[in-house]
Amino acid sequence: MPESARNENERPERYNPAQIEPKWQARWDADPALYAAEGHDSTRKKFYCLEMLPYPSGKLHMGHVRNYSIGDALARFMWMRGFNVLHPMGWDAFGLPAENAALKNNTPPREWTLANIAAMRRQMRRMGFSYDWATEVTTCLPEYYRWNQWFFLKMYERGLAFRKKSKVNWCPECQTVLANEQVIDGRCWRHEDTIVEQRDLTQWFFRITQYADELLDGLDTMDGWPEKVRTMQRNWIGRSEGTLVDFTVANQPAEKITVFTTRVDTIFGATSVQLAPEHPIARSLAAGDEKLAAEIEKMIAQQKAAREAGDVGAIEKHGVDTGRFAVNPYNGEQVPIWVANYILADYGTGAIMSVPAHDERDFEFAQKYGIPVKRVIVPSSRAHTLPELPYTVEEDSMLSGSGQWSGKTCDEAQREMAAFAKANGFGSATVTYRLKDWGVSRQRYWGTPIPMVYCERGHVAAEGVPALEPGGVVPVAESTLPVVLPEKIEITQEGGSPLGKVPEFLNTTCPVCGGPARRETDTMDTFVDSSWYFYRYIDAKNGAAPFASDKAKYWFPIDQYIGGVEHAILHLIYSRFWTKVMRDLGMIANNEPAARLFTQGMVIKDGAKMSKSKGNVVSPDDMIARYGADATRMYALFAAPPDRDLDWQEDGVAGISRFLARVHRLATKYSERARQEINQSGSPSSAPRSVIEEKLLRVLHQTIAKITEDFSGRWHFNTSIAAVMILVNEVAAAEAAMDSQDVSSAAIAEIFRGLTLLLAPFAPFLAQELWAELGHEGAVFRAQWPEANADLARESEIEIPVQVNGKLVVVIKVPAGSDEAAVKGAALADAKIRARIEGKTVVKVIVVPGKLVNLVVK
């Protein structure tokens, strides 16, 4: 850091962040090494502090400010604790808004995006966030997205990227396909009012389901992640163990209906088979039965309507008997086949066996239609009366009326019956997931081109990789990456991929035969970009690989990841998947991307999330202009604990600003004495300390202890900041004593030095200003974090509340460390206590040393 900031001419009388903050920002910006980490060969312990990268909308919002203020405080603290800190930032820069902006303003997406990035980077610097800009990652640049393409090729080689025709979610507004994760209650995640349609398209997928079990099991060991996020991911993966059982259609043994059940032990109680209306057999049974066919069409329409309304659960259960029968392979019994509107075509097999006696929903359905109810599960313990139906208990229950399995426990029966099905060729144990493979194709322009071509002669890449359809699917040669997104392009509102209209892009040659070929015109889901960006930070300029493995081995896993809970499933599950794929590619050694995850609460104003439509948005720029960056970020930490929602109140920012002004006034006033003390460089005075000096040092060291603990534990920075305020209040109250010689210059130097260091993670600009003002060299956040001195922090006398029958009567003072007898004696000697217990019997005296005394009297 250059010379001290002290200059009599420019030093303001009053706290003026508009003067202090840009000054230090300029100095920090001029020295890129300040925020840079040492290399992966550093002997220092590393700390990878990561905040979720923003979409470059062009403006920081308060949610960003909060997220980054938390991360920045932590990064600065860890620096001060001597760690080798990596604290990077980047831009999730592909995506639809750039195309919309292009349509609206006739600005090319790239230009619009890069301008937004420049604006936001400026804001971040103005906020004083300590990012190492040398490692900046921008996902829309070919230097980055070529590695998306590279990964795509690697995944294709391993069968993890594949093409299939499937029903896809289509947002008419975005004019593109959405992943399941992007459909919320039947609506587009970006367009709450737009109902998602289903279309049949051939799409690229990543086989995330191959990792379903590992993604699920890993959650159990991830104790650095919030339980809430882990639960959400567990639900999302939705693993369900069960059995597949083939029923045959009576008189048509070639027609099989495979049902999925988690309760195969109840199969002797099955009294019907229920098909989803979309089920192929439902359709084939309806052939020639117009009434049935019409019913089925009605149900499909109804399901669609409910899906669109986002209220699937509200439809009344309803079904229609096909008049046909299915044969239960366990007992040969024939049961009617129904088609029902509550059976989902896309879960399990789209067909179930209905066991009304032991399933609540089946019971309800059977009651409605008069389908028989057959009890086959009973409690193991001999109860005199049988439990009411439906009886769904598995534990301590056993089978009855179930042939050779009668008398077995449900658990045993499930295992044995699945094995029996397998042995007899009519079923098997299986696992189903709610998680589906990740559809990554998007019919959009502003994204990573998928590096595949379609050979017109039908060539295929290699043996064993069959063409899925006429026109061979051939991966682009790795050496020719990146497939560059063309810049000259006309963006229109019509459907289909815009890249299909660019002949220079579309027409290419087949990498195998050199013949004519056309490129894949879809681009990748932007969640691909954000699934691995944090690996790129460690080696952002690497032109030969996404990153060097030895660097990843040093820096990973991320020590602390911080972001919004809204990414609990999408981004965070894809990132975990990507990490496992990279591990299997031999690129990294870690199984999970982040050791610890923190999800901060939302920023609320007037009881609602800040949003343009509600008109309650507070602009960080306005806050900076009025109160400064320090006050803005410190308020974001002070107003609520970081994991809770934060209610933005501008008066509160003003309060923080006043507090900072107080600190500034006091520190400036005593800086001369502090500087002299440093310049003397002698050992601290051994003169006995005054009572007030002792008290100031005591509070200082208590505050150091508390804040140090807050950082390593609960992260309740609101109370950390409150503790600094208490310290400052104490200092202000001691002003007279400091002005006289009741407080030594050595103590003054120590107090203001400590205060400044404590403030450094929260209000970095002011802390830096005072650091220089107090005569210290260098960057304050590279100075050593103060050590709490337990001796100085110790209270000599403590207050003990004394209760009579649990009610507070008086607070007495006793020397710290007094034993039980002494405390009890002092309590009983107190005049007020004596008056209170006079004439009564003391039944019991409870003494909690250091805490309180409670006299139980009668």
Add this chain to the structure above:
RNA sequence: GCCCGGAUGGCGAAACUGGCAGACGCAGCGGACUUAAAAUCCGCAGACCCGAAAGGGUUGUGGGGGUUCAAGUCCCCCUCCGGGCACCA
């Protein structure tokens, strides 16, 4: 319906392992400084009641019960708010 959070002054909140409820801050009120205001500094402040005051009493952490010398904190039941999942067989 299931699973997580949460409910404490006028407001944001604190009380980490059961031990002085309301730290710290905002807003408010009173005072000092000022011709005045702003800024700053000092003080008051959960509610209710008694008292001229000093002080004293009662009550109080969404509601009801319980455990305990002692409950915002633990147990049981209930209400409301926020979030997630959901005809998942």
